[in-house]
Amino acid sequence: MKKHAQFNWSIFSLLIICVLAVTFACQKNQKITDELEGNVFSVKFKIKDFETIVTPLKTPSGFRNLASTQKTSGSKEETLFQWNFDLSNTDPIVAFNPLAKIDYNGGKIDYSFVAGWPTTGKAISFRAAQTVLLKIPCQNIKSFSNLTLDANSSATGPRALLIDYSTNKGLSYTKLSDTIHYPVDLAFTGAAKLPVVQSLTQLAIQGKTEVWIRLSLYEGKRPLNNTYNESTGMFRIDNLLITGGEDGSVAQNKLYYHIYHAETHELVKQGAVTAQETFQLDLPMGTYYLSLLTKNSISPITFTNSAVWNNFYVSNSFTEKETEIYAVRDTFQVNQSLERTLTLNRMYSEIKVTFSDVTDLSHIDSILIQQKHPGFYYYPFGISSNSQLDHAILKIEPNFTTLNKSFYFNQFMGYQVINKPIKYELKVFDKGVVIRKFELGTDIKNNMQVLFKGLLLQGIDQTQGFTILKNETWNGKVDVDF
Structure with missing residues:
Protein backbone atom coordinates (compact mmCIF):
# COMPACT_ATOMS: atom_id res chain seq x y z
CA MET A 1 0.00 0.00 0.00
CA LYS A 2 2.84 2.36 0.91
CA LYS A 3 4.61 1.66 -2.41
CA HIS A 4 1.36 2.20 -4.30
CA ALA A 5 0.84 5.58 -2.58
CA GLN A 6 4.42 6.61 -3.36
CA PHE A 7 3.89 5.60 -7.01
CA ASN A 8 0.68 7.68 -7.23
CA TRP A 9 2.44 10.70 -5.68
CA SER A 10 5.28 10.36 -8.19
CA ILE A 11 2.82 10.28 -11.08
CA PHE A 12 0.99 13.35 -9.66
CA SER A 13 4.27 15.23 -9.22
CA LEU A 14 5.27 14.42 -12.78
CA LEU A 15 1.94 15.73 -14.04
CA ILE A 16 2.38 18.97 -12.07
CA ILE A 17 5.85 19.45 -13.53
CA CYS A 18 4.52 18.87 -17.06
CA VAL A 19 1.67 21.33 -16.54
CA LEU A 20 4.07 23.97 -15.19
CA ALA A 21 6.44 23.39 -18.08
CA VAL A 22 3.67 23.78 -20.65
CA THR A 23 2.35 26.89 -18.87
CA PHE A 24 5.82 28.45 -18.75
CA ALA A 25 6.34 27.70 -22.44
CA CYS A 26 3.03 29.31 -23.36
CA GLN A 27 3.79 32.42 -21.28
CA LYS A 28 7.23 32.69 -22.80
CA ASN A 29 5.89 32.60 -26.35
CA GLN A 30 2.75 34.68 -25.94
CA LYS A 31 2.63 38.02 -27.79
CA ILE A 32 4.03 40.87 -25.73
CA THR A 33 2.84 44.46 -26.22
CA ASP A 34 4.60 47.55 -24.90
CA GLU A 35 1.52 49.70 -25.40
CA LEU A 36 -0.98 48.78 -22.70
CA GLU A 37 -1.70 45.74 -20.56
CA GLY A 38 -4.54 43.46 -21.52
CA ASN A 39 -5.68 41.55 -24.56
CA VAL A 40 -4.52 43.03 -27.87
CA PHE A 41 -6.54 42.76 -31.07
CA SER A 42 -5.93 43.63 -34.69
CA VAL A 43 -7.93 46.54 -36.08
CA LYS A 44 -7.95 46.97 -39.87
CA PHE A 45 -8.92 50.32 -41.37
CA LYS A 46 -10.17 50.46 -44.95
CA ILE A 47 -10.43 53.73 -46.88
CA LYS A 48 -13.57 53.95 -49.04
CA ASP A 49 -13.05 55.33 -52.59
CA PHE A 50 -9.32 55.38 -51.91
CA GLU A 51 -8.17 55.80 -55.51
CA THR A 52 -10.30 58.90 -56.02
CA ILE A 53 -8.90 60.58 -52.93
CA VAL A 54 -5.21 59.99 -53.67
CA THR A 55 -5.37 60.93 -57.37
CA PRO A 56 -2.58 63.45 -58.08
CA LEU A 57 -3.50 67.11 -57.95
CA LYS A 58 -5.29 68.43 -60.99
CA THR A 59 -3.60 71.18 -63.02
CA PRO A 60 -6.29 72.96 -65.05
CA SER A 61 -5.19 73.90 -68.56
CA GLY A 62 -4.36 77.56 -69.03
CA PHE A 63 -3.45 78.06 -65.34
CA ARG A 64 0.08 78.92 -64.35
CA ASN A 65 1.42 77.60 -61.09
CA LEU A 66 0.93 79.75 -58.03
CA ALA A 67 3.84 82.08 -57.29
CA SER A 68 4.62 81.61 -53.62
CA THR A 69 7.35 80.71 -51.19
CA GLN A 70 5.93 77.27 -50.55
CA LYS A 71 8.26 74.29 -50.72
CA THR A 72 8.64 72.52 -54.04
CA SER A 73 10.01 69.07 -54.66
CA GLY A 74 13.46 70.51 -55.37
CA SER A 75 13.75 72.78 -52.32
CA LYS A 76 16.04 71.82 -49.48
CA GLU A 77 14.78 73.88 -46.57
CA ASP A 247 13.53 62.73 -46.00
CA GLY A 248 11.01 62.57 -48.87
CA SER A 249 8.78 59.90 -47.34
CA VAL A 250 6.04 62.28 -46.20
CA ALA A 251 5.89 64.65 -49.14
CA GLN A 252 2.57 63.56 -50.59
CA ASN A 253 -0.34 61.21 -49.93
CA LYS A 254 0.34 60.15 -46.36
CA LEU A 255 -2.34 58.92 -43.96
CA TYR A 256 -1.85 60.54 -40.55
CA TYR A 257 -3.61 58.84 -37.65
CA HIS A 258 -4.09 59.82 -33.99
CA ILE A 259 -5.91 57.44 -31.62
CA TYR A 260 -7.03 58.44 -28.12
CA HIS A 261 -8.48 56.32 -25.34
CA ALA A 262 -12.12 57.36 -24.87
CA GLU A 263 -12.03 57.24 -21.06
CA THR A 264 -8.56 58.59 -20.23
CA HIS A 265 -8.29 60.84 -23.33
CA GLU A 266 -4.65 59.77 -23.55
CA LEU A 267 -2.93 59.44 -26.89
CA VAL A 268 -2.22 55.73 -27.39
CA LYS A 269 -1.24 55.58 -31.06
CA GLN A 270 -0.04 58.07 -33.64
CA GLY A 271 1.85 57.91 -36.89
CA ALA A 272 1.83 58.25 -40.65
CA VAL A 273 1.64 55.51 -43.24
CA THR A 274 2.08 55.65 -46.99
CA ALA A 275 -1.35 56.15 -48.48
CA GLN A 276 -2.95 52.77 -49.03
CA GLU A 277 -6.45 51.38 -49.16
CA THR A 278 -6.02 49.42 -45.92
CA PHE A 279 -3.70 49.58 -42.94
CA GLN A 280 -3.68 47.68 -39.67
CA LEU A 281 -2.93 48.45 -36.00
CA ASP A 282 -2.90 46.42 -32.78
CA LEU A 283 -4.93 47.83 -29.88
CA PRO A 284 -5.86 46.55 -26.41
CA MET A 285 -9.49 46.19 -25.34
CA GLY A 286 -11.22 49.51 -24.92
CA THR A 287 -13.09 52.32 -26.64
CA TYR A 288 -11.18 54.75 -28.84
CA TYR A 289 -11.42 57.98 -30.80
CA LEU A 290 -9.66 58.09 -34.17
CA SER A 291 -8.61 61.05 -36.30
CA LEU A 292 -7.39 60.20 -39.80
CA LEU A 293 -6.20 62.82 -42.30
CA THR A 294 -4.52 62.95 -45.66
CA LYS A 295 -3.15 65.95 -47.54
CA ASN A 296 -2.72 65.78 -51.28
CA SER A 297 0.23 68.15 -51.46
CA ILE A 298 4.02 68.28 -51.58
CA SER A 299 4.14 70.06 -48.20
CA PRO A 300 3.57 68.29 -44.86
CA ILE A 301 0.38 68.63 -42.89
CA THR A 302 0.35 71.17 -40.04
CA PHE A 303 -0.58 69.78 -36.60
CA THR A 304 -0.57 71.31 -33.17
CA ASN A 305 0.66 69.32 -30.20
CA SER A 306 -1.72 66.40 -29.84
CA ALA A 307 -1.11 65.41 -26.21
CA VAL A 308 -4.40 67.09 -25.19
CA TRP A 309 -7.12 65.46 -27.23
CA ASN A 310 -9.63 68.32 -27.40
CA ASN A 311 -6.91 70.88 -28.23
CA PHE A 312 -5.56 68.88 -31.15
CA TYR A 313 -6.22 70.74 -34.39
CA VAL A 314 -5.08 71.07 -37.98
CA SER A 315 -4.57 74.21 -40.04
CA ASN A 316 -3.41 75.00 -43.55
CA SER A 317 -1.80 77.99 -45.21
CA PHE A 318 -4.01 80.08 -47.49
CA THR A 319 -1.14 80.30 -49.98
CA GLU A 320 -1.37 76.57 -50.79
CA LYS A 321 -3.64 77.12 -53.76
CA GLU A 322 -4.35 73.53 -54.84
CA THR A 323 -4.02 71.66 -51.55
CA GLU A 324 -6.68 69.03 -50.86
CA ILE A 325 -7.16 67.83 -47.26
CA TYR A 326 -9.48 64.94 -46.40
CA ALA A 327 -10.33 63.75 -42.89
CA VAL A 328 -12.58 61.47 -40.88
CA ARG A 329 -13.42 61.05 -37.19
CA ASP A 330 -14.41 57.67 -35.78
CA THR A 331 -15.34 56.11 -32.43
CA PHE A 332 -14.97 52.35 -32.07
CA GLN A 333 -14.82 49.67 -29.40
CA VAL A 334 -12.19 46.93 -29.40
CA ASN A 335 -13.06 43.57 -27.78
CA GLN A 336 -12.11 41.39 -30.73
CA SER A 337 -10.35 41.73 -34.08
CA LEU A 338 -12.37 43.99 -36.37
CA GLU A 339 -12.40 45.99 -39.59
CA ARG A 340 -13.54 49.61 -39.94
CA THR A 341 -14.49 51.18 -43.28
CA LEU A 342 -13.82 54.90 -43.20
CA THR A 343 -15.14 57.59 -45.54
CA LEU A 344 -12.84 60.58 -45.79
CA ASN A 345 -14.56 63.95 -46.27
CA ARG A 346 -13.24 67.12 -47.87
CA MET A 347 -12.01 69.68 -45.37
CA TYR A 348 -11.93 72.34 -48.05
CA SER A 349 -14.17 74.05 -50.59
CA GLU A 350 -13.33 75.04 -54.15
CA ILE A 351 -13.49 78.74 -54.99
CA LYS A 352 -13.70 79.62 -58.69
CA VAL A 353 -13.75 83.09 -60.24
CA THR A 354 -14.91 83.54 -63.84
CA PHE A 355 -14.92 86.87 -65.65
CA SER A 356 -17.60 87.28 -68.30
CA ASP A 357 -15.97 90.22 -70.11
CA VAL A 358 -16.12 89.93 -73.91
CA THR A 359 -12.95 92.02 -74.22
CA ASP A 360 -9.42 90.62 -74.14
CA LEU A 361 -8.04 90.08 -70.59
CA SER A 362 -4.63 88.68 -71.55
CA HIS A 363 -2.97 91.91 -70.38
CA ILE A 364 -3.88 91.09 -66.75
CA ASP A 365 -0.56 89.88 -65.33
CA SER A 366 -1.50 89.05 -61.74
CA ILE A 367 -4.26 89.09 -59.11
CA LEU A 368 -3.46 89.33 -55.39
CA ILE A 369 -6.02 87.80 -53.02
CA GLN A 370 -6.18 88.31 -49.26
CA GLN A 371 -8.62 86.68 -46.85
CA LYS A 372 -10.83 89.09 -44.92
CA HIS A 373 -12.34 86.36 -42.76
CA PRO A 374 -10.76 84.60 -39.75
CA GLY A 375 -8.55 81.61 -40.50
CA PHE A 376 -10.13 78.16 -40.33
CA TYR A 377 -9.06 75.26 -38.08
CA TYR A 378 -10.11 71.62 -37.89
CA TYR A 379 -10.65 70.22 -34.38
CA PRO A 380 -11.46 66.49 -34.73
CA PHE A 381 -12.37 66.06 -31.03
CA GLY A 382 -13.38 69.52 -29.87
CA ILE A 383 -15.06 72.75 -30.86
CA SER A 384 -13.18 76.01 -30.85
CA SER A 385 -13.28 79.35 -32.58
CA ASN A 386 -10.63 81.83 -33.58
CA SER A 387 -10.86 85.46 -34.65
CA GLN A 388 -7.32 85.78 -35.99
CA LEU A 389 -6.87 86.82 -39.60
CA ASP A 390 -4.43 85.12 -41.94
CA HIS A 391 -2.65 87.98 -43.68
CA ALA A 392 -0.98 85.74 -46.27
CA ILE A 393 -1.27 86.93 -49.86
CA LEU A 394 -2.28 84.50 -52.60
CA LYS A 395 -0.83 85.50 -55.96
CA ILE A 396 -2.58 84.29 -59.09
CA GLU A 397 -0.88 84.59 -62.49
CA PRO A 398 -3.97 83.81 -64.61
CA ASN A 399 -2.68 83.67 -68.20
CA PHE A 400 -6.15 84.56 -69.51
CA THR A 401 -7.07 83.61 -73.08
CA THR A 402 -10.14 84.12 -75.25
CA LEU A 403 -11.52 80.76 -74.10
CA ASN A 404 -10.30 80.85 -70.51
CA LYS A 405 -11.05 83.76 -68.19
CA SER A 406 -11.24 81.78 -64.96
CA PHE A 407 -9.06 80.76 -62.05
CA TYR A 408 -9.67 78.76 -58.91
CA PHE A 409 -8.18 78.03 -55.49
CA ASN A 410 -9.04 75.73 -52.60
CA GLN A 411 -10.14 77.24 -49.29
CA PHE A 412 -9.32 75.09 -46.24
CA MET A 413 -12.45 75.09 -44.05
CA GLY A 414 -12.07 72.33 -41.50
CA TYR A 415 -15.38 70.67 -40.62
CA GLN A 416 -18.25 73.15 -40.37
CA VAL A 417 -21.72 72.27 -39.07
CA ILE A 418 -23.18 75.61 -40.13
CA ASN A 419 -22.28 78.04 -42.89
CA LYS A 420 -19.31 80.31 -42.21
CA PRO A 421 -18.57 83.63 -43.92
CA ILE A 422 -15.77 83.84 -46.45
CA LYS A 423 -14.59 87.17 -47.81
CA TYR A 424 -11.71 88.10 -50.11
CA GLU A 425 -10.10 91.31 -51.27
CA LEU A 426 -8.83 91.11 -54.86
CA LYS A 427 -6.30 93.48 -56.40
CA VAL A 428 -6.01 93.22 -60.19
CA PHE A 429 -2.70 94.25 -61.82
CA ASP A 430 -2.01 95.30 -65.39
CA LYS A 431 1.74 95.62 -66.06
CA GLY A 432 2.40 96.02 -62.35
CA VAL A 433 -0.24 98.71 -61.79
CA VAL A 434 -3.44 98.15 -59.78
CA ILE A 435 -6.40 98.72 -62.10
CA ARG A 436 -9.13 97.44 -59.81
CA LYS A 437 -9.67 96.46 -56.17
CA PHE A 438 -12.87 94.79 -54.99
CA GLU A 439 -14.25 92.24 -52.50
CA LEU A 440 -16.10 88.96 -52.97
CA GLY A 441 -17.85 86.99 -50.24
CA THR A 442 -20.59 84.58 -49.22
CA ASP A 443 -21.38 81.96 -46.52
CA ILE A 444 -20.41 78.30 -47.01
CA LYS A 445 -19.39 75.05 -45.30
CA ASN A 446 -16.63 72.65 -46.22
CA ASN A 447 -17.16 70.31 -49.20
CA MET A 448 -18.78 72.92 -51.45
CA GLN A 449 -18.03 74.58 -54.75
CA VAL A 450 -18.41 78.33 -55.12
CA LEU A 451 -18.52 80.25 -58.39
CA PHE A 452 -18.10 84.02 -58.49
CA LYS A 453 -19.07 85.18 -61.97
CA GLY A 454 -19.19 88.71 -63.33
CA LEU A 455 -17.49 91.51 -65.25
CA LEU A 456 -13.95 92.51 -64.42
CA LEU A 457 -13.56 95.65 -66.51
CA GLN A 458 -16.87 96.45 -68.20
CA GLY A 459 -19.52 98.31 -66.27
CA ILE A 460 -17.58 98.31 -63.01
CA ASP A 461 -19.84 99.07 -60.06
CA GLN A 462 -18.03 98.94 -56.71
CA THR A 463 -21.32 98.95 -54.74
CA GLN A 464 -23.12 96.18 -56.57
CA GLY A 465 -24.70 93.36 -54.57
CA PHE A 466 -24.52 89.60 -55.07
CA THR A 467 -27.12 87.01 -56.02
CA ILE A 468 -26.39 83.77 -54.13
CA LEU A 469 -27.71 80.28 -54.83
CA LYS A 470 -26.55 77.42 -52.60
CA ASN A 471 -26.32 73.67 -52.85
CA GLU A 472 -24.43 72.07 -49.98
CA THR A 473 -23.14 69.02 -51.84
CA TRP A 474 -19.98 68.67 -53.88
CA ASN A 475 -20.64 69.28 -57.57
CA GLY A 476 -23.51 71.48 -56.51
CA LYS A 477 -22.48 75.10 -56.89
CA VAL A 478 -22.86 78.38 -55.10
CA ASP A 479 -23.30 80.90 -57.93
CA VAL A 480 -22.57 84.52 -57.08
CA ASP A 481 -23.08 87.10 -59.83
CA PHE A 482 -21.11 90.31 -59.42
Missing part, protein backbone atom coordinates in the same frame (compact mmCIF):
# COMPACT_ATOMS: atom_id res chain seq x y z
CA GLU A 78 11.34 74.36 -45.07
CA THR A 79 9.68 75.32 -41.82
CA LEU A 80 9.56 72.24 -39.60
CA PHE A 81 8.37 73.77 -36.32
CA GLN A 82 7.19 77.27 -35.49
CA TRP A 83 5.78 78.99 -32.40
CA ASN A 84 4.37 82.52 -32.12
CA PHE A 85 2.56 82.07 -28.74
CA ASP A 86 -0.21 84.45 -29.84
CA LEU A 87 -2.94 82.08 -28.57
CA SER A 88 -1.32 82.01 -25.08
CA ASN A 89 -0.27 78.36 -25.23
CA THR A 90 2.82 76.34 -26.09
CA ASP A 91 1.33 74.67 -29.16
CA PRO A 92 3.38 75.23 -32.32
CA ILE A 93 1.52 76.84 -35.20
CA VAL A 94 3.54 74.63 -37.57
CA ALA A 95 4.61 71.13 -36.59
CA PHE A 96 6.18 68.67 -39.00
CA ASN A 97 5.71 65.94 -36.37
CA PRO A 98 3.14 66.02 -33.54
CA LEU A 99 4.14 66.29 -29.86
CA ALA A 100 6.95 68.83 -30.06
CA LYS A 101 7.25 70.21 -26.50
CA ILE A 102 8.70 73.17 -24.65
CA ASP A 103 10.02 72.25 -21.19
CA TYR A 104 11.91 74.32 -18.65
CA ASN A 105 13.62 73.67 -15.34
CA GLY A 106 12.81 69.95 -15.58
CA GLY A 107 9.07 70.05 -16.12
CA LYS A 108 8.13 73.33 -14.42
CA ILE A 109 5.03 75.06 -15.81
CA ASP A 110 5.37 78.45 -14.09
CA TYR A 111 5.31 80.41 -17.33
CA SER A 112 3.08 83.22 -18.57
CA PHE A 113 2.38 85.08 -21.80
CA VAL A 114 3.28 88.73 -22.25
CA ALA A 115 3.63 91.21 -25.11
CA GLY A 116 5.92 89.84 -27.80
CA TRP A 117 7.44 91.09 -31.03
CA PRO A 118 5.41 92.68 -32.47
CA THR A 119 3.77 93.92 -29.28
CA THR A 120 0.34 93.12 -30.71
CA GLY A 121 1.25 89.43 -30.36
CA LYS A 122 2.39 87.31 -27.42
CA ALA A 123 5.70 85.94 -26.14
CA ILE A 124 6.27 83.20 -23.56
CA SER A 125 7.89 84.31 -20.29
CA PHE A 126 9.72 81.95 -17.90
CA ARG A 127 10.28 82.77 -14.22
CA ALA A 128 13.62 81.82 -12.64
CA ALA A 129 14.54 79.82 -15.73
CA GLN A 130 17.85 77.99 -15.73
CA THR A 131 17.23 75.88 -18.83
CA VAL A 132 14.59 75.84 -21.59
CA LEU A 133 14.30 72.60 -23.54
CA LEU A 134 12.82 72.18 -27.00
CA LYS A 135 11.92 68.49 -27.32
CA ILE A 136 11.66 67.89 -31.05
CA PRO A 137 10.46 64.57 -32.58
CA CYS A 138 12.60 63.98 -35.66
CA GLN A 139 10.89 61.10 -37.47
CA ASN A 140 11.10 61.55 -41.26
CA ILE A 141 13.36 64.60 -40.86
CA LYS A 142 16.55 64.31 -42.89
CA SER A 143 18.38 67.31 -41.49
CA PHE A 144 17.99 70.48 -39.45
CA SER A 145 19.12 73.86 -40.79
CA ASN A 146 18.59 76.72 -38.35
CA LEU A 147 17.05 77.75 -35.04
CA THR A 148 15.91 81.37 -34.83
CA LEU A 149 14.17 83.24 -32.02
CA ASP A 150 13.79 86.65 -30.39
CA ALA A 151 14.72 86.96 -26.70
CA ASN A 152 14.96 89.42 -23.82
CA SER A 153 14.77 89.42 -20.03
CA SER A 154 13.45 91.46 -17.13
CA ALA A 155 15.80 93.80 -15.25
CA THR A 156 16.83 90.99 -12.89
CA GLY A 157 16.74 88.21 -15.48
CA PRO A 158 19.54 86.39 -17.37
CA ARG A 159 21.54 88.24 -20.00
CA ALA A 160 23.45 85.39 -21.63
CA LEU A 161 22.59 81.98 -23.06
CA LEU A 162 24.35 78.93 -24.43
CA ILE A 163 22.76 76.49 -26.90
CA ASP A 164 23.52 72.76 -27.00
CA TYR A 165 21.67 69.58 -27.92
CA SER A 166 21.11 65.96 -26.89
CA THR A 167 19.96 62.92 -28.87
CA ASN A 168 19.81 60.60 -25.82
CA LYS A 169 17.13 62.43 -23.80
CA GLY A 170 19.54 64.51 -21.75
CA LEU A 171 22.15 61.92 -20.78
CA SER A 172 24.78 63.99 -22.58
CA TYR A 173 24.88 67.25 -24.53
CA THR A 174 26.94 68.56 -27.45
CA LYS A 175 27.62 72.29 -27.66
CA LEU A 176 26.17 74.22 -30.58
CA SER A 177 27.19 77.77 -29.68
CA ASP A 178 29.60 79.76 -27.58
CA THR A 179 27.97 81.85 -24.88
CA ILE A 180 25.71 84.45 -26.49
CA HIS A 181 25.73 87.75 -24.52
CA TYR A 182 23.08 90.44 -24.67
CA PRO A 183 24.37 93.85 -25.80
CA VAL A 184 25.05 95.82 -22.60
CA ASP A 185 22.80 98.64 -23.80
CA LEU A 186 19.85 96.36 -24.70
CA ALA A 187 16.75 97.75 -22.95
CA PHE A 188 14.62 95.52 -20.70
CA THR A 189 11.20 96.49 -22.03
CA GLY A 190 9.37 97.69 -25.11
CA ALA A 191 10.43 96.65 -28.59
CA ALA A 192 14.00 95.83 -27.58
CA LYS A 193 14.98 92.24 -28.36
CA LEU A 194 17.96 89.99 -29.02
CA PRO A 195 17.61 88.15 -32.36
CA VAL A 196 19.25 84.72 -32.13
CA VAL A 197 20.20 82.68 -35.20
CA GLN A 198 21.85 79.33 -34.54
CA SER A 199 22.91 76.79 -37.17
CA LEU A 200 21.66 73.24 -36.52
CA THR A 201 23.46 71.57 -39.41
CA GLN A 202 25.76 69.61 -37.09
CA LEU A 203 22.89 67.75 -35.41
CA ALA A 204 23.42 64.04 -36.02
CA ILE A 205 19.83 62.70 -36.01
CA GLN A 206 20.06 59.64 -38.25
CA GLY A 207 18.37 56.76 -36.45
CA LYS A 208 17.12 59.05 -33.66
CA THR A 209 13.48 59.62 -32.75
CA GLU A 210 13.91 62.82 -30.75
CA VAL A 211 16.39 65.65 -30.30
CA TRP A 212 16.49 68.03 -27.33
CA ILE A 213 17.74 71.56 -27.99
CA ARG A 214 18.69 73.27 -24.73
CA LEU A 215 18.95 76.97 -23.92
CA SER A 216 21.04 77.37 -20.75
CA LEU A 217 20.67 80.81 -19.14
CA TYR A 218 23.33 82.79 -17.23
CA GLU A 219 23.89 86.09 -15.46
CA GLY A 220 25.91 87.51 -18.38
CA LYS A 221 27.41 90.96 -18.83
CA ARG A 222 25.11 93.47 -17.14
CA PRO A 223 24.58 97.21 -17.13
CA LEU A 224 26.07 99.19 -14.25
CA ASN A 225 24.24 98.68 -10.91
CA ASN A 226 22.08 95.90 -12.41
CA THR A 227 21.77 92.78 -10.23
CA TYR A 228 20.86 89.25 -11.37
CA ASN A 229 18.19 87.47 -9.31
CA GLU A 230 17.87 83.75 -10.13
CA SER A 231 14.60 83.45 -8.19
CA THR A 232 12.58 86.29 -9.70
CA GLY A 233 14.20 87.11 -13.04
CA MET A 234 12.09 86.58 -16.16
CA PHE A 235 13.24 85.32 -19.57
CA ARG A 236 10.98 85.61 -22.63
CA ILE A 237 11.16 84.32 -26.18
CA ASP A 238 9.02 84.77 -29.28
CA ASN A 239 9.01 83.95 -33.00
CA LEU A 240 10.61 80.56 -32.42
CA LEU A 241 11.40 78.80 -35.70
CA ILE A 242 13.20 75.57 -36.63
CA THR A 243 13.94 74.86 -40.30
CA GLY A 244 15.32 71.83 -42.10
CA GLY A 245 14.52 69.20 -44.68
CA GLU A 246 12.37 66.07 -44.68
